[in-house]
Amino acid sequence: MSTVNDMDLLEMQQISKSFPGVKALDQVSLHIRRGSVHALVGENGAGKSTLMKCLFGIYSRDEGNILLEGKKVEFNSAKQALDHGVSMVHQELNQVQQTRIMDNIWLGRFPRKGLFIDEDKMYQDTLDIFKTLDIDLDPRTTVADLSVSESQMVEIAKAVSYDSRIIVMDEPTSSLTENEVNHLFRIIRSLRDRGAGIIYISHKMEEILTIADEVTVMRDGQWIATKKAEEITIEEIIKLMVGRDLTNRFPKKTHSPGGEILQVLNFTTEEERSVQEVSFTLRKAEILGVAGLVGSQRTELVEAIFGLSRLASGQLIMNGEEIENSHPQKAIENGFALVTEERRTTGIFNVATIRFNSTIANMDKYVTRYRLLNDRARTSDTDWAIESLRIKTPTQKTRIESLSGGNQQKVILGRWLLTEPEILLMDEPTRGIDVGAKYEIYQLMLDLANEGKAIIMVSSEMPELLGITDRILVMSNGKLAGIVDTATTTQEEILTLAAKFI
Amino acid sequence: MKNPKKTSGVFSGKKIGNFIVDNAIIFVLMLLLIVIIIAEPSFISFRNLKNILSQASTRLIFALGVGGIIIAKGTDLSLGRQVGLAAVISASLLQAPGYAYRMYPDLAELPIIAPVILVMLITAFFSAINGFVIARLKVDPFVATLGMMIIVYGVTSIYFDRPPYGAQPIGGLSDKFANFAQGAINIGSFAIPYLIIYATLITALIYVLWNKTKFGKNMYAIGGNIEAATVSGVNVFKYLMMVYILAGLLYGLGGSLEAARIGSATNNTGNGYELDAISACIVGGLSFNGGIGSVGGIIFGTLIFQVIAYGLSFIGINPYLQYIIKGLIIIIAVAIDSYKYRMK
Numbered sequence: 001m002s003t004v005n006d007m008d009l010l011e012m013q014q015i016s017k018s019f020p021g022v023k024a025l026d027q028v029s030l031h032i033r034r035g036s037v038h039a040l041v042g043e044n045g046a047g048k049s050t051l052m053k054c055l056f057g058i059y060s061r062d063e064g065n066i067l068l069e070g071k072k073v074e075f076n077s078a079k080q081a082l083d084h085g086v087s088m089v090h091q092e093l094n095q096v097q098q099t100r101i102m103d104n105i106w107l108g109r110f111p112r113k114g115l116f117i118d119e120d121k122m123y124q125d126t127l128d129i130f131k132t133l134d135i136d137l138d139p140r141t142t143v144a145d146l147s148v149s150e151s152q153m154v155e156i157a158k159a160v161s162y163d164s165r166i167i168v169m170d171e172p173t174s175s176l177t178e179n180e181v182n183h184l185f186r187i188i189r190s191l192r193d194r195g196a197g198i199i200y201i202s203h204k205m206e207e208i209l210t211i212a213d214e215v216t217v218m219r220d221g222q223w224i225a226t227k228k229a230e231e232i233t234i235e236e237i238i239k240l241m242v243g244r245d246l247t248n249r250f251p252k253k254t255h256s257p258g259g260e261i262l263q264v265l266n267f268t269t270e271e272e273r274s275v276q277e278v279s280f281t282l283r284k285a286e287i288l289g290v291a292g293l294v295g296s297q298r299t300e301l302v303e304a305i306f307g308l309s310r311l312a313s314g315q316l317i318m319n320g321e322e323i324e325n326s327h328p329q330k331a332i333e334n335g336f337a338l339v340t341e342e343r344r345t346t347g348i349f350n351v352a353t354i355r356f357n358s359t360i361a362n363m364d365k366y367v368t369r370y371r372l373l374n375d376r377a378r379t380s381d382t383d384w385a386i387e388s389l390r391i392k393t394p395t396q397k398t399r400i401e402s403l404s405g406g407n408q409q410k411v412i413l414g415r416w417l418l419t420e421p422e423i424l425l426m427d428e429p430t431r432g433i434d435v436g437a438k439y440e441i442y443q444l445m446l447d448l449a450n451e452g453k454a455i456i457m458v459s460s461e462m463p464e465l466l467g468i469t470d471r472i473l474v475m476s477n478g479k480l481a482g483i484v485d486t487a488t489t490t491q492e493e494i495l496t497l498a499a500k501f502i
Numbered sequence: 503m504k505n506p507k508k509t510s511g512v513f514s515g516k517k518i519g520n521f522i523v524d525n526a527i528i529f530v531l532m533l534l535l536i537v538i539i540i541a542e543p544s545f546i547s548f549r550n551l552k553n554i555l556s557q558a559s560t561r562l563i564f565a566l567g568v569g570g571i572i573i574a575k576g577t578d579l580s581l582g583r584q585v586g587l588a589a590v591i592s593a594s595l596l597q598a599p600g601y602a603y604r605m606y607p608d609l610a611e612l613p614i615i616a617p618v619i620l621v622m623l624i625t626a627f628f629s630a631i632n633g634f635v636i637a638r639l640k641v642d643p644f645v646a647t648l649g650m651m652i653i654v655y656g657v658t659s660i661y662f663d664r665p666p667y668g669a670q671p672i673g674g675l676s677d678k679f680a681n682f683a684q685g686a687i688n689i690g691s692f693a694i695p696y697l698i699i700y701a702t703l704i705t706a707l708i709y710v711l712w713n714k715t716k717f718g719k720n721m722y723a724i725g726g727n728i729e730a731a732t733v734s735g736v737n738v739f740k741y742l743m744m745v746y747i748l749a750g751l752l753y754g755l756g757g758s759l760e761a762a763r764i765g766s767a768t769n770n771t772g773n774g775y776e777l778d779a780i781s782a783c784i785v786g787g788l789s790f791n792g793g794i795g796s797v798g799g800i801i802f803g804t805l806i807f808q809v810i811a812y813g814l815s816f817i818g819i820n821p822y823l824q825y826i827i828k829g830l831i832i833i834i835a836v837a838i839d840s841y842k843y844r845m846k
Contacts, residue, residue: 306733308732308733327737328732328733328734329735329736329737331735332735338733340730340733345729345730346727346729346730346732346733347730347733348727349722349723349726349727349730349731349793350726350793351726351791351793351794352723352726352793356719356722356723359719360719360720360723360731360734361734363716363720364716366716367716371715371716372710372714373714373715373716373719
């Protein structure tokens with residue numbers, strides 16, 4: 001095969017993976033040296049997670065080899081990878097919430113004493129690992145009682161307990177405070193010093209340059225560059241990540257915001273530590289971005305506006321009159337629409353047809369005499385959605401589950417456009433869809449703004465926020481950290497605001 | 503697995519394979535039917551067809567009731583006991599005036615419609631409680647209706663087993679009431695049993711409700727993705743309540759038909775009907791994952807069970823062996839369903 005470098009712990013060679021219509025990975029290679037922290041960066045959709053899923057056998061790759069310590073390996077599951085010392089600390093932690101820390105760590109391989117589980121050994125072994133990692137937790141604590149940072153440390157301890165030589169960390173600091181980040185970095189360094197290879201996936205440039213030894217940049221499913229961390233600057237990384245002029249990725253803006261349409265006053269959700277005292281105004285024909293870190297309660301803010309969560313206090317004033325979005329039905333009647341963040345869990349009806357999916361929020365419009373539905377109107381409205389949003393589907397009767405993510409998203413947009421909303425709330429509207437479809441969705445948003453609709457767009461993608469919004473509202477830990485003018489702001493300003501209340 | 507299936511293109515091996523998997527249960531059952539016919543060619547007769555359809559009629563009504571619940575991602579174990587309650591109450595109110603063991607000796611002869619509507623309201627009430635417990639108190643449908651099943655049995659038994667006659671079957675039904683289920687319309691030499699007509703009308707009504715109304719679309723939406731339904735402005739509580747109440751109404755109607763069909767009722771009438779109805783739904787393509795299923799599928803599931811049960815008896819198969827065959831059909835149907843689900 002290739003020359004095995006003694007220092008190479010993990011080699012992923014020329015990995016390719018295609019999904020229908022998208023080449024998710026195109027001949028991507030990644031070399032992880034023993035005792036190093038290797039940052040993997042790229043915009044959302046660049047292929048980082050797909051590459052990792054190929055490593056863990058969650059996706060089967062179309063081409064390429066994976067070598068662990070020079071030996072070809074082939075994992076069919078995350079568990080198998082774990083047994084070979086390749087582990088992953090997920091963004092969303094998969095833990096058995098109701099059980100104790102030590103049960104989670106030794107799950108599936110409890111130490112035994114005869115027929116029974118050796119509780120003492122389990123406790124002592126966990127404690128030993130915690131000591132080496134400088135983690136101060138009682139192994140008998142129930143996982144549900146841990147903070148995010150503590151759960152993450154438990155995951156890392158679990159990886160260590162498997163004697164992991166490769167540990168993948170996906171956005172590990174996204175919901176950590178600064179102190180917690182420092183603690184995490186101490187742990188990462190001690191793992192590195194013991195010879196492990198860490199694959200560190202993150203969007204946070206400063207962090208990457210602090211902790212990483214090497215940086216690999218990916219873009220559009222391709223390997224772009226691998227550099228030593230000390231030889232590269234943030235600007236260079238961003239340039240490699242973006243790889244082209246930012247303006248090309250977004251349609252031209254032609255709209256200009258008009259008069260005020262909505263006032264959100266003192267929004268505080270009933271749930272504690274969620275949205276607190278948020279006030280802002282939205283104008284007609286305006287695209288207002290909502291930025292913030294994970295856990296900043298952006299989704300909760302738009303859900304509260306749409307009536308999906310109860311308010312402890314707050315007022316909505318639309319066109320000068322007070323309205324109440326006490327539940328989604330009311331919100332829809334008041335001219336609101338919500339494209340949710342999780343398309344699979346709260347957006348699509350998987351097993352239902354395109355027609356069903358595009359008309360379900362608009363049923364009242366189709367009720368005719370004798371309370372029957374006007375199927376002709378439903379069909380023609382669906383045709384309108386398919387045509388105007390250029391949804392690629394064989395027929396209206398096709399199940400939505402067989403469409404690509406981008407087309408599914410367009411169906412959901414169609415669903416809401418059919419309700420003729422005045423205010424569109426869009427939560428991560430371009431998540432998980434390919435670049436071409438993203439452009440079309442941006443174009444659609446701009447078209448809507450041109451028609452005078454107001455849009456609130458929650459997004460984690462900085463280029464997107466900077467590319468198509470008029471103003472950006474920054475949330476930090478449930479509070480409003482500031483509202484900036486898109487034309488004059490910078491990424492740094494937004495990130496500073498996002499960290500304001502942490 | 504993530505790959506969307508191409509729906510265009512010529513017939514390929516995969517497509518034929520899919521067709522077989524999609525319709526595997528039908529093939530299995532057709533095979534069984536062919537075996538029955540080969541064993542006893544006289545099985546194919548107009549008389550048998552009529553018997554099968556009559557027997558399937560009440561079962562179809564029950565299956566359509568629980569079918570809506572299953573589409574809305576619930577289940578209803580209390581079906582059989584609610585049928586029993588409806589049967590006992592309607593029978594007790596419609597005993598012939600001259601019958602010696604009347605539960606209400608001095609009761610005047612009622613028009614049939616009154617007791618039937620009364621029991622429909624009673625079962626709708628118990629089903630509404632099911633709906634409330636499931637939709638508002640968020641109790642798992644299996645557990646909620648398991649509890650209700652036991653409660654309703656208790657209610658039925660208290661009503662049924664009391665002086666002066668105690669736990670005696672409630673018989674001696676008035677001729678009109680018996681005729682309500684056992685009668686037929688004669689068109690020339692053609693006799694169409696009332697039961698078949700009722701089942702046809704109800705099936706048509708349910709078809710319209712499920713496919714042509716907002717209620718139906720919302721029922722599918724709740725079963726398909728309850729969170730997406732909420733976001734889309736569906737009043738989940740209201741429509742779940744409606745789904746359960748509709749089922750209750752059907753149980754009540756079907757229960758009184760059962761009493762009239764059998765000619766008597768006890769507190770054990772309807773015992774186990776929920777399992778037959780749910781089995782018919784599952785074989786007919788409904789999924790416990792919710793959101794899918796059709797009236798046609800439920801008709802198919804109900805009929806096929808009836809045909810097989812009738813046919814196996816007809817050719818003299820040991821009734822205990824029939825249980826084994828029925829059980830296998832259910833498991834195979836669900837296994838195929840789950841296989842299809844994973845392939846998608």
